[in-house]
Amino acid sequence: MLPFDERDGWIWLDGRFTPWRDAKLHVLTHALHYGSGVFEGMRMYDGRIFALEAHTRRLVRSAQLLDFAIPWSEAELNEAAIETCLRNGLHNCYIRPIAWRGAEQLSVSALDTRVHVAIAAWPWPKYFDEDRLRRGIRLCWAKYRRPSADAAPTAAKATGLYVICTISKNVAEREGYDDALMLDSTGAIAEATGANIFFVRDGVLFTPPPSSFLDGITRQTIIALARARGIKVVESRIMPADLGAFTECFVVGTAAEVTPVGQIAEHAFQPGRLTFGLIEAYSALVRSRVSAAAEPAPAILAS
Numbered sequence: 001m002l003p004f005d006e007r008d009g010w011i012w013l014d015g016r017f018t019p020w021r022d023a024k025l026h027v028l029t030h031a032l033h034y035g036s037g038v039f040e041g042m043r044m045y046d047g048r049i050f051a052l053e054a055h056t057r058r059l060v061r062s063a064q065l066l067d068f069a070i071p072w073s074e075a076e077l078n079e080a081a082i083e084t085c086l087r088n089g090l091h092n093c094y095i096r097p098i099a100w101r102g103a104e105q106l107s108v109s110a111l112d113t114r115v116h117v118a119i120a121a122w123p124w125p126k127y128f129d130e131d132r133l134r135r136g137i138r139l140c141w142a143k144y145r146r147p148s149a150d151a152a153p154t155a156a157k158a159t160g161l162y163v164i165c166t167i168s169k170n171v172a173e174r175e176g177y178d179d180a181l182m183l184d185s186t187g188a189i190a191e192a193t194g195a196n197i198f199f200v201r202d203g204v205l206f207t208p209p210p211s212s213f214l215d216g217i218t219r220q221t222i223i224a225l226a227r228a229r230g231i232k233v234v235e236s237r238i239m240p241a242d243l244g245a246f247t248e249c250f251v252v253g254t255a256a257e258v259t260p261v262g263q264i265a266e267h268a269f270q271p272g273r274l275t276f277g278l279i280e281a282y283s284a285l286v287r288s289r290v291s292a293a294a295e296p297a298p299a300i301l302a303s
């Protein structure tokens with residue numbers, strides 16, 4: 001794969017379009033040393049960024065949770081994201097906005113740093129291996145647990161919180177799995193390293209409440225889509241010992257979309273009607289121009 005710093009195109013950096021290869025930072029940037037960065041992952045489908053406003057709102061909120069303010073309005077950030085896609089000639093792509101503390105101060109204290117923002121976009125069709133999508137991906141247990149909400153700003157999409165995700169995903173891939181499933185600090189099932197998780201039993205959807213991890217925009221969308229189809233959705237604590245009772249399982253996220261899970265450690269699942277139905281419904285929703293016409297728009301998109 002072409003390294004990310006050796007590509008061509010334009011990156012929106014602090015309000016200006018900068019040639020891709022010139023969008024560089026100093027090595028003494030605060031965020032590199034202390035994890036003071038927040039980011040988003042969004043996708044454009046056929047020229048429209050799905051849930052753009054919800055993602056931008058979360059970016060601004062994530063920064064607040066890390067005790068810094070983004071020096072651009074949500075409207076300006078929305079426009080910059082769309083412009084970034086257009087400027088790069090992209091209509092179907094992944095979009096990565098990021099905000100971070102700069103190099104003005106390099107200590108735990110960061111009150112004198114400036115906050116920077118960049119937005120990049122690139123083509124990125126699928127998160128998981130195409131042929132795994134039908135059979136279901138394989139997950140192992142992650143080495144680390146998600147910190148509890150009183151131990152970290154768990155509602156923020158913060159760079160530093162991904163340290164345990166990267167370690168866990170690397171170990172999983174090295175051992176031949178596709179991803180790792182993380183528990184929360186109490187031992188209940190939390191989420192995968194970059195996606196939320198759902199289970200199916202007797203036609204009912206179950207998912208853990210997002211009390212110590214990201215309440216994903218895809219997660220909220222899937223809950224709304226399922227309910228609009230008359231599928232009951234239960235948010236409840238799920239323990240590893242409960243897994244045997246579920247027949248289907250899938251993970252959801254902007255990058256993962258809706259991906260069936262075929263295995264979690266020793267437990268096997270059979271991707272079925274409910275999972276495939278939601279894959280189709282999600283795929284139609286993200287591509288629909290007027291979402292409310294085809295679907296009751298999930299609250300997350302309307303607010």
Ligand code: PMP
Pocket residue numbers: 041157165191192193194195196213214215216217218219252253254255
């Ligand atoms: N959890 C984690 C750790 C993630 O990185 C992501 C992807 N942003 C999600 C959940 C899903 O969030 P969303 O549906 O908003 O992309």
